[in-house]
Amino acid sequence: MFCEKAMELIRELQRSNEGQLPAFNEDGLRQVLQEMESLYEQNQTDVNEAKSDGRSELIPSIKLRHCCLLRNQRCLTAYLYDRLLRIRALRWEYGSVLPANVRFHMCAEEVQWFSQYKKSLASFMRSLGGGEGLDITQDMKPPKSLYIQVRCLKDHGELEIDDGTVILLKKNSQHFLPRWKCEQLIRQGVLEHVMS
Amino acid sequence: MSDALSDDGSVNQDDSQEDVMTPAELIAKLEEAWLNEKFSPELQENKSEVVECVMEQLTHMEENLQRVKKGDAKASIHRMEIDRIRFVLSSYLRSRLQKLRKFFPHVLEKEKSRGEGDPSLLSPEEFAFAKEYYANTETYLKAVALKRMPPNLQTVDMLKAVPEPCLDSFVFLRVKERQENILVEPETDDQREYVVDLEEGSQHLMRYRTIAPLVSTGAVQLI
Amino acid sequence: MDTQSYLPVKPGVGMEENFLSLDDILLSHERLPIRTECSFPRLGFLEKSSDSHDIPEGTKMELPLWLSKGLYEKKRRVLSVELPKVYREGWRTVFNADPNVVDLHKMGPYYYGLGSQMLHFDSPENPEIAQTLLQTFIGRFRRNMDSSQNAYNEDTSALVERLDCLEKALFSSGQSGLNSFQSWEKGRASQLTASSLVLNYRKRKINDLQP
Amino acid sequence: MDASEVEFLAEKETVKIIPNFSLDKIYLIGGDLGPFNPGLPVDVPVWLALNLKQRQKCRIVPPAWMDVDKLEEMRDLERKEDTFTPVPSPYYMELTKLLLNFASDNIPKADEIRTLVKDIWDTRIAKLRLSADSFISQLEAHAKLDNLTLMEINTIRAFLLDSLNCLYKLRSNQHPGSSKGQFADF
Numbered sequence: 088m089f090c091e092k093a094m095e096l097i098r099e100l101q102r103s104n105e106g107q108l109p110a111f112n113e114d115g116l117r118q119v120l121q122e123m124e125s126l127y128e129q130n131q132t133d134v135n136e137a138k139s140d141g142r143s144e145l146i147p148s149i150k151l152r153h154c155c156l157l158r159n160q161r162c163l164t165a166y167l168y169d170r171l172l173r174i175r176a177l178r179w180e181y182g183s184v185l186p187a188n189v190r191f192h193m194c195a196e197e198v199q200w201f202s203q204y205k206k207s208l209a210s211f212m213r214s215l216g217g218g219e220g221l222d223i224t225q226d227m228k229p230p231k232s233l234y235i236q237v238r239c240l241k242d243h244g245e246l247e248i249d250d251g252t253v254i255l256l257k258k259n260s261q262h263f264l265p266r267w268k269c270e271q272l273i274r275q276g277v278l279e280h281v282m283s
Numbered sequence: 284m285s286d287a288l289s290d291d292g293s294v295n296q297d298d299s300q301e302d303v304m305t306p307a308e309l310i311a312k313l314e315e316a317w318l319n320e321k322f323s324p325e326l327q328e329n330k331s332e333v334v335e336c337v338m339e340q341l342t343h344m345e346e347n348l349q350r351v352k353k354g355d356a357k358a359s360i361h362r363m364e365i366d367r368i369r370f371v372l373s374s375y376l377r378s379r380l381q382k383l384r385k386f387f388p389h390v391l392e393k394e395k396s397r398g399e400g401d402p403s404l405l406s407p408e409e410f411a412f413a414k415e416y417y418a419n420t421e422t423y424l425k426a427v428a429l430k431r432m433p434p435n436l437q438t439v440d441m442l443k444a445v446p447e448p449c450l451d452s453f454v455f456l457r458v459k460e461r462q463e464n465i466l467v468e469p470e471t472d473d474q475r476e477y478v479v480d481l482e483e484g485s486q487h488l489m490r491y492r493t494i495a496p497l498v499s500t501g502a503v504q505l506i
Numbered sequence: 507m508d509t510q511s512y513l514p515v516k517p518g519v520g521m522e523e524n525f526l527s528l529d530d531i532l533l534s535h536e537r538l539p540i541r542t543e544c545s546f547p548r549l550g551f552l553e554k555s556s557d558s559h560d561i562p563e564g565t566k567m568e569l570p571l572w573l574s575k576g577l578y579e580k581k582r583r584v585l586s587v588e589l590p591k592v593y594r595e596g597w598r599t600v601f602n603a604d605p606n607v608v609d610l611h612k613m614g615p616y617y618y619g620l621g622s623q624m625l626h627f628d629s630p631e632n633p634e635i636a637q638t639l640l641q642t643f644i645g646r647f648r649r650n651m652d653s654s655q656n657a658y659n660e661d662t663s664a665l666v667e668r669l670d671c672l673e674k675a676l677f678s679s680g681q682s683g684l685n686s687f688q689s690w691e692k693g694r695a696s697q698l699t700a701s702s703l704v705l706n707y708r709k710r711k712i713n714d715l716q717p
Numbered sequence: 718m719d720a721s722e723v724e725f726l727a728e729k730e731t732v733k734i735i736p737n738f739s740l741d742k743i744y745l746i747g748g749d750l751g752p753f754n755p756g757l758p759v760d761v762p763v764w765l766a767l768n769l770k771q772r773q774k775c776r777i778v779p780p781a782w783m784d785v786d787k788l789e790e791m792r793d794l795e796r797k798e799d800t801f802t803p804v805p806s807p808y809y810m811e812l813t814k815l816l817l818n819f820a821s822d823n824i825p826k827a828d829e830i831r832t833l834v835k836d837i838w839d840t841r842i843a844k845l846r847l848s849a850d851s852f853i854s855q856l857e858a859h860a861k862l863d864n865l866t867l868m869e870i871n872t873i874r875a876f877l878l879d880s881l882n883c884l885y886k887l888r889s890n891q892h893p894g895s896s897k898g899q900f901a902d903f
Binding site: 088101157176179224227 | 699
């Protein structure tokens with residue numbers, strides 16, 4: 088049956104749970120586009136014959152191929168759109184720089200989409216409140232205290248806090264830090280929030 | 284110290300009106316807008332004047348705190364309050380941004396068809412964001428797939444492809460100003476439509492569509 | 507409405523599909539038994555059991571829902587769609603008697619979704635099908651709610667296995683409400699945590715290292 | 718809504734504290750607080766009370782309803798009535814948890830209070846499920862929910878609202894054509 092390739096793309100995404108991004112399937116995409124091309128060509132031939140020779144019995148087959156063309160178009164669009172939704176979420180999870188293993192799974196146009204999205208988001212945040220600016224990727228949970236206890240899960244180098252103090256984030260070291268300085272690092276898995 | 288932080292300057296909400304809000308009322312407005320945005324299925328009208336005023340308050344307070352010496356007892360209390368307000372503000376803006384992205388073709392369409400005097404759904408920065416998001420997404424779909432498809436299949440109508448907000452969703456609400464004769468549409472053929480009065484302070488579960496106008500006037504609060 | 511993590515396009519539920527929903531695309535790939543009411547020239551290769559050039563009129567075969575919907579016409583006879591057993595009168599009687607005893611996963615797994623989609627094909631039984639779908643959902647609601655909220659502290663895995671796709675999605679939204687409340691009760695709700703994606707990628711890395 | 722956000726709203730409620738320090742009036746954006754004088758009770762929002770308590774700067778005076786006799790009465794009434802009885806605070810559950818976790822030494826019979834509030838909660842949640850089921854099975858279009866608290870609503874919100882959406886779609890099946898449906902899905 089037609090459109091099986093397109094379904095494979097959809098199943099591939101559905102199998103990747105919790106918004107993980109599987110590798111961009113360029114090969115699968117190309118195969119679907121090829122199938123579309125050949126469906127279109129067959130239909131062109133049949134349409135011409137139906138018109139010139141009055142062979143109206145070809146119409147059901149033309150219609151069937153057209154349905155398959157539309158189905159392929161839908162599957163590809165849905166595949167690409169769902170990937171965008173996953174990629175978009177990465178901005179909040181990882182911050183504006185994606186780890187290499189994630190970037191590796193994106194095609195060139197996705198990388199472009201993502202960098203344009205980051206730009207739009209950044210200029211949105213900059214222009215908030217009549218140009219004062221506010222980073223809304225912070226403050227994801229209601230605040231409980233100004234400072235929190237954190238443990239370093241990996242070596243991360245130096246961190247400067249607002250009063251100018253510099254702290255070395257060494258694996259397994261514990262610190263008492265301003266909450267807003269830690270939020271992003273906790274989300275990225277560099278620090279762990281230690282509850283008392 | 285107390286002098287630096289003690290001017291409770293009132294916020295002028297709108298120059299054309301004599302309406303003056305205290306900072307406390309302003310924060311209450313922000314919290315109302317936050318909950319309404321969180322719980323309504325569609326994007327609410329923008330409250331950019333509230334956002335701007337709140338940000339002004341926060342900046343003003345932070346500037347004052349710069350002048351205070353470290354370890355001041357009052358300063359940490361002020362900082363905690365700032366954190367709380369900033370959380371509500373960010374969360375409110377995030378809720379809006381999330382709906383913008385989820386419904387972008389419909390939001391832009393609604394904005395386009397808006398009448399001359401009608402209030403704008405989007406703030407200028409949200410409008411810019413939505414337009415860019417639309418263009419960016421369209422460009423992407425074209426470049427990767429659509430332009431490589433047969434000629435009659437190179438466009439997808441985003442308005443039809445992206446789902447609309449479901450205004451028939453149910454919402455929980457609390458009544459702030461008494462309303463009479465709210466028409467409740469029947470759920471089945473053998474039910475008849477009927478009217479309810481919404482008493483002040485009472486709470487209800489009903490369709491968003493029925494009370495949507497009351498959310499924007501502030502007569503009901505979504506909970 | 508303040509989560510920034512990945513949220514897929516939701517399925518349409520009912521007669522309308524959402525164009526971009528992966529769930530709806532999978533649902534509309536369900537195969538239906540049909541009978542062709544005209545011939546489809548030059549497409550014989552789609553019907554595996556024959557080696558003729560065309561699909562002749564009167565061929566019984568299976569087509570995916572999306573194609574059946576696309577080809578079906580009320581006025582012209584192109585194909586007729588056979589109602590899957592689970593929506594026929596015999597099963598409807600079973601559902602109406604006690605919807606809770608039925609294993610909807612086995613009968614589905616898109617019991618409500620596919621049933622609603624079947625209404626696109628003008629069957630005289632459509633009103634009864636729609637009514638049974640609705641009553642089945644209502645009849646199973648209490649059980650599904652109570653188990654998704656762990657009301658009886660019992661093992662729910664057996665029950666979950668018997669849910670259709672739609673019910674499963676509802677079950678997990680009930681569970682996440684419960685989990686959020688329980689983590690709050692334990693004082694964990696305000697803990698800042700790593701994103702689930704970050705955690706998953708880390709897990710994967712560890713798995714990659716293992717021989 | 719996340720439970721932590723409901724708790725955040727509960728933290729705006731005021732509670733009486735007895736400070737052991739002195740401090741002038743504080744002009745917060747959300748309103749004025751204080752002045753604080755040692756031994757003199759003063760009203761503050763819960764978030765501040767908890768912060769001061771953690772720093773051993775005050776004693777918290779539990780709200781009047783946080784009392785074994787009163788709560789027993791409420792529990793019995795809640796069990797007797799079919800409807801939701803009025804609660805002593807729209808945030809009774811959150812305040813109980815917060816105050817008992819951070820200031821149990823200021824609250825007499827803390828453990829009994831914890832159990833009583835949990836009993837009241839469980840009774841109310843059971844009623845909530847019962848009414849949700851009847852709302853669904855009667856295909857109601859409107860329900861009055863006075864006295865329900867935000868935390869109670871929140872436990873069932875996603876499940877109930879999603880279910881109502883599905884129900885709506887399945888009900889619309891009975892009137893095909895009433896929906897727009899011009900878009901053929903392939």
